[in-house]
Amino acid sequence: MQLTLEFGGGLELLCDSEKIHKVNVDLPNGADSDDFTMKHLLSWVRTNLIKERPEMFMKGDTVRPGVLVLVNDCDWELSGQLDTVIEDKDVVVFISTLHGG
């Protein structure tokens, strides 16, 4: 599926300083498109987009505390966090809040 991924608040530095990535994600073998969740996407991002210091992006299975996730401009905490289903053409934004203000 085609997705647009955005990285902000300093996270772009982990992905070759590119803020916006338009990507094509292959569904895991045999999976239904209904089964593709943020959990799968995070794993995909860690493997394919994060080029350095993955601990700044993820802690365990989920994003590091202090990283905001928006799926189609909506806070993922309202759509089930890791269980949020991701569909074709979705826009997912990761913003780090971990820096001075």
Add this chain to the structure above:
Amino acid sequence: MEAGEEKSKKAGGECFYEVFEEEIHQVIVGNRLFKFGERVAIGASGGKDSSVLAYVLSELNRRHSYGLDLFLLSIDEGITGYRDDSLETVKRNEVQYGLPLQIVSYKDLYGWTMDEIVKMIGLKNNCTFCGVFRRQALDRGAALLKVDKLVTGHNADDIAETVVLNILRGDIARLSRCTSITTGEDGPIPRCKPFKYTYEKEIVMYAYFKKLDYFSTECIYSPNAYRGFACEFINDLERLRPRAILDIIKSGEDFRIATTTKMPEQGTCERCGYISSQKWCKACVLLEGLNRGLPKMGIGRPRGNVNGDYKDIKARSTAKTIESKQCGSLDF
């Protein structure tokens, strides 16, 4: 309902920023933060909190006719690759928001940049120096601008972290002050924090939806800061129970110090006149240590006779070196 979640439910539409702006307005009015016609300096670093603060405050000032004369005040600590970049952001903010900008530098005020300080003291206790110097620098910048008040972008997460930090250190004096929304009313320049109840997350979302320009990199010296532990703790806590942040602040507000606890008395620094609970203010002590090549001076709890130390310093400080500079000679 948790502040963050309540607003998050409306995220993605205009409702989110309307609610955000209205809440800040209520905090300002409810806590009587400003008086009509005041000159107010916004502590602006180019980071997310101060950029959003500058934007929202100038917007509310217009919308609700607060009658405030707003300025941007920026401190240049002299940190290459961090501060020089974020200052570019503040210069852009000056143009974007139409607010006059004043920059005050450590080099001018103290004769030392943070880079030079770190070269001398190593990578520990950097934030102690920087924090102390910055606090005074803001006051001096505010005096230069002749403002009545200083406003900073400290948010709920910051204040909760500070409460935790002060508990971890047993700093009772600070613990009793750190949750006040306005501080320093008995000093030269009062300062207030309109974002006291605003979650860091909301500020980031606001900036994102409004496409506000801000600089977002960690200070290169911060990984070694003790505050980092409090920060991580608060972030983990927020994940489990978002309300905890506001609850910690509430606890902090309601702390009462036992009458039997001895509290430091507020006086003035003998060297520069700044407010201080010791004979010399912290900035003067740190500066003296730097100028004499004693990086540990002023760090940690004083041992033995504190007054004795100062007599000793006075006797020896008559010889002036090129770098030696008093922390300021403004009379308050």
